[in-house]
Amino acid sequence: MRLELRGITKKFGSLTANDHIDLIVEPGQIHCLLGENGAGKSTLMNVLFGLLQADEGEILIDGEPVRLANSGDAVRRGIGMVHQHFMLVPVFSVAENVVLGFEPTRSLDRLDYARARENIRSVSREFGLEVDPDATVESLPIGLQQRVEIIKALSHDAQLLILDEPTAVLTPQEADALMAIMRSLAASGKSILFISHKLKEVRQVSDVITVIRSGRVIGSVPPTASENELAAMMVGREVSLVVQKSAATPREPVLEVRDLVVRDDRGLAVVDGVSLEVHAGEIVALAGVQGNGQTELVEAITGLRHVESGSVVLAGRDITNHSPREILDAGLGHIPEDRQRDGVVLSMSVADNMVLNTPRRAPFARHGTRNLRAVRDHAETLVESFDVRTSSVEAPLSSLSGGNQQKVIVARELSRPLEVLVASQPTRGLDVGSIEYVHREIVRVRDDGHAVLIVSSELDEVMALGDRVAVMFQGRITGIVDPSTSREDVGLLMAGSAPAGTR
Amino acid sequence: MPSARRLWDRYRSASPITIALLALVLGLVVGAVIIIATTPAILNAWRGTFHSWGAPGHALKVTFDNVGAAYRSIFTGSIVDPPQFWHSVTTGRGWTASLTPLSETLTYAVPLVIASIAVGITFQTGLFNIGANGQAILGGIAGVAVATLVHLPMALHLPLTLLAGIAGGVVGGAIPGLLKAYTGAHEVIVTLMFNYVASYFMLFTLLSTPLQLPNQTNAISRTMPGGTQLAPLFGTSSGLRVNYGIVVALAVTLFAIWLLDRSSIGFEFRMTGANPHAARASGINARRTLVISFLISGGLAGLAGVAWVAGTTHYIDQNFLQGSAGIGFTAITVALLGRNRPIGIVWGSLLFAALEVGGSNMQANTGIPYDLATVIQSAIVIFVATPVLVKEIFRLRALRAESVKVATAGWGS
Numbered sequence A: 001m002r003l004e005l006r007g008i009t010k011k012f013g014s015l016t017a018n019d020h021i022d023l024i025v026e027p028g029q030i031h032c033l034l035g036e037n038g039a040g041k042s043t044l045m046n047v048l049f050g051l052l053q054a055d056e057g058e059i060l061i062d063g064e065p066v067r068l069a070n071s072g073d074a075v076r077r078g079i080g081m082v083h084q085h086f087m088l089v090p091v092f093s094v095a096e097n098v099v100l101g102f103e104p105t106r107s108l109d110r111l112d113y114a115r116a117r118e119n120i121r122s123v124s125r126e127f128g129l130e131v132d133p134d135a136t137v138e139s140l141p142i143g144l145q146q147r148v149e150i151i152k153a154l155s156h157d158a159q160l161l162i163l164d165e166p167t168a169v170l171t172p173q174e175a176d177a178l179m180a181i182m183r184s185l186a187a188s189g190k191s192i193l194f195i196s197h198k199l200k201e202v203r204q205v206s207d208v209i210t211v212i213r214s215g216r217v218i219g220s221v222p223p224t225a226s227e228n229e230l231a232a233m234m235v236g237r238e239v240s241l242v243v244q245k246s247a248a249t250p251r252e253p254v255l256e257v258r259d260l261v262v263r264d265d266r267g268l269a270v271v272d273g274v275s276l277e278v279h280a281g282e283i284v285a286l287a288g289v290q291g292n293g294q295t296e297l298v299e300a301i302t303g304l305r306h307v308e309s310g311s312v313v314l315a316g317r318d319i320t321n322h323s324p325r326e327i328l329d330a331g332l333g334h335i336p337e338d339r340q341r342d343g344v345v346l347s348m349s350v351a352d353n354m355v356l357n358t359p360r361r362a363p364f365a366r367h368g369t370r371n372l373r374a375v376r377d378h379a380e381t382l383v384e385s386f387d388v389r390t391s392s393v394e395a396p397l398s399s400l401s402g403g404n405q406q407k408v409i410v411a412r413e414l415s416r417p418l419e420v421l422v423a424s425q426p427t428r429g430l431d432v433g434s435i436e437y438v439h440r441e442i443v444r445v446r447d448d449g450h451a452v453l454i455v456s457s458e459l460d461e462v463m464a465l466g467d468r469v470a471v472m473f474q475g476r477i478t479g480i481v482d483p484s485t486s487r488e489d490v491g492l493l494m495a496g497s498a499p500a501g502t503r
Numbered sequence B: 001m002p003s004a005r006r007l008w009d010r011y012r013s014a015s016p017i018t019i020a021l022l023a024l025v026l027g028l029v030v031g032a033v034i035i036i037a038t039t040p041a042i043l044n045a046w047r048g049t050f051h052s053w054g055a056p057g058h059a060l061k062v063t064f065d066n067v068g069a070a071y072r073s074i075f076t077g078s079i080v081d082p083p084q085f086w087h088s089v090t091t092g093r094g095w096t097a098s099l100t101p102l103s104e105t106l107t108y109a110v111p112l113v114i115a116s117i118a119v120g121i122t123f124q125t126g127l128f129n130i131g132a133n134g135q136a137i138l139g140g141i142a143g144v145a146v147a148t149l150v151h152l153p154m155a156l157h158l159p160l161t162l163l164a165g166i167a168g169g170v171v172g173g174a175i176p177g178l179l180k181a182y183t184g185a186h187e188v189i190v191t192l193m194f195n196y197v198a199s200y201f202m203l204f205t206l207l208s209t210p211l212q213l214p215n216q217t218n219a220i221s222r223t224m225p226g227g228t229q230l231a232p233l234f235g236t237s238s239g240l241r242v243n244y245g246i247v248v249a250l251a252v253t254l255f256a257i258w259l260l261d262r263s264s265i266g267f268e269f270r271m272t273g274a275n276p277h278a279a280r281a282s283g284i285n286a287r288r289t290l291v292i293s294f295l296i297s298g299g300l301a302g303l304a305g306v307a308w309v310a311g312t313t314h315y316i317d318q319n320f321l322q323g324s325a326g327i328g329f330t331a332i333t334v335a336l337l338g339r340n341r342p343i344g345i346v347w348g349s350l351l352f353a354a355l356e357v358g359g360s361n362m363q364a365n366t367g368i369p370y371d372l373a374t375v376i377q378s379a380i381v382i383f384v385a386t387p388v389l390v391k392e393i394f395r396l397r398a399l400r401a402e403s404v405k406v407a408t409a410g411w412g413s
């Protein structure tokens, strides 16, 4: 399919999210959209998928102008979309999810499961997307859930596939698999519109890269453009892609985890005797393939998951199995991994989200009555200093772009008095400019003499940010190494085998 | 000039107020259809038109006359009868008759506002208090008990009567709250069943010695002494029932605005209701929040019950808050209609009270059963709440009304 967008303009009140955007996607092309958080990429994709109506401009499919009043129209025109936040029903099977909304039926309106399953199998076979049609979606890892979304899009015979930040939540392995799939889809003639903030993979997989800034097309470049060029185009200034930091001066241990055992919801000991110390003035980065107990370890430290045995000591105080409130008050800052679930309330304003875990603290409240003025002033300061793009601090958080929602959390946690910062995937979904900023802020927290624990599935981030790198595998720490260690050695540790010369 | 598309978009992104008004219109349309389908005069007129292949003019006229008369009597019975009012203005007489409709509407609105706010508070916390009626009954009983069985100086007696009502409701709210917090018992089941417990407990007290009116075999309580009643606003001689319960309702509304919009605990309620995961991660104690929410809700429901007895009936009998008078049940729909916000609830209560009062007038004037008012009420709520209703009762994620919004703003999506 050849897609052409002409002069697409979309306004939200006084804010122009898309400003006369022109874009052409050729058949079989992988076209990447690159842009800052809030540049208007998702908005454009939602217009293209019929979820939003453009104020001006037209959409042409194979040269013919079309009107897409809703996503059903888009699907009928051969457009498929995979949202960052999956639109799957967790308790339904893969087959049920794929046919949802377009159920094949037999007489008397009975669901035709056999045909649904066959449908999935044929799509799976054709594009090499293996997944069990009868598995319940919630039992699948994120990478497979996304595969279900892709199958769902393809099963309606999509000729143009929109992938909005598909790799943000994937492990590097899953991301590689996805890119292979994208290439094979393109080879079979399908067009792909792809959004990502990860310059490396963008350069790896795209045929053309179009950069958007403040709702306007800045230009299109071939994937041979360097990462620095792309970053500069996106942000409009030079961006440092490496973390600038001096050598750490670690002092006394502030966060001490000893022989920790934590069970997951199924009762398996997913954290199995972990001991870890994070000192004041250092950043410890926890590396590892997702699903090796990092999530549960963080949940145990932050009081969200029961500790079976062992202890967590924060600044000399035993906080094992204390309530999240006590742990927060003891000086723990937390940037949660699943931020829409644990980090924000989407229906509340930006200002309210900035004081989500300190609503009772002065000056935000006195004697049980909130001081809305103080809350607003606080939010305005943070929005300013963290460059959160929002129409106002009173706007609901749900109106912010994904990356800007993340900035709200980072701003909130870094502006509280802290002893320890625990950050899971702190830069997930952020643009390069914002990543630079957040990294600098995290280093500042360290240099202010606090302890920082980073959990990230990005090896680049782990190696760049950590003063020490702890590697986790199957619930245990398999090694604590210097960030200068070779990636191969870290990779070995992540796979559970210890290379020579580590402890 | 705004294009048709623009207007359409603006209309579709209509504020809750517009939606509520449109729902009112639709509710009246549904009511009209039912009137048409059940009024023999209208049906006969249409039958005649069809048989004689005549122009529908006559049938249309009959239809409009009947539907018009019904809705006119709802209006004149609940708000104002213009000719009567004009008469009072010009002659200075008959003010009681002119003001009675409004007075009645306000009288009914008082307990409804309070009970709906009670329900709305739990809704905002993500909880369902289906037991407001039972809590109101307990409040009423406790209030009557203190009013009739305890002897106190006048200045203390009324406040203590109201406090007793609150306390009765708090007990009723504590039970489901604590059960849910400590055993996980689902509050919908517990509160729903609790209504029966409260109703039969009321019967029991009304037939037992201290509370039952002496020398009676019927289930009827003693009458509250004058000093413990919420007096008529314009004096007993005015003949208007509207009473100081209005002040209580106003105070509750102000309290609820503070609680939900300005207080720390209200912020925690709303957080827990909107995203329990984030609330927990932000250090909110879910148990404590849910118990407090239920205690406040129960207390207010109890206050609604006692405000109704003290202001209007002055005694309790076996029909107290039963059947269509079950204010605690109506409160659930009013809370939905008002989107669980105090001001919205006040408007919703006034509307529902007006339909209730006007419905009786319609039955008296036109013979159309009073239940039509209930049908209109229910239809309005269905129209206002269809997506919300589905979402809240089934707690579906995928069906959330804001799913499209989330799609446009999910991080990275």
Ligand SMILES: Nc1ncnc2c1ncn2[C@@H]1O[C@H](COP(=O)(O)OP(=O)(O)OP(=O)(O)O)[C@@H](O)[C@H]1O
Residues within 6 Å of the ligand: A012, A015, A017, A035, A036, A037, A038, A039, A040, A041, A042, A043, A044, A389, A390, A391, A398, A399, A400, A401, A402, A403, A404, A429, B405, B408, B409, B411, B412, B413
């Ligand atoms: N429903 C809405 N109401 C008001 N403003 C909105 C709405 N949706 C998006 N916006 C605004 O439009 C702008 C573009 O948002 P969009 O989600 O398209 O950004 P994005 O390029 O996808 O960013 P990110 O990389 O962070 O996902 C943002 O400033 C956002 O706040």
Ligand SMILES: [Mg+2]
Residues within 6 Å of the ligand: A041, A042, A043, A401, A402, A403, B410, B411, B412, B413
């Ligand atoms: Mg986006």
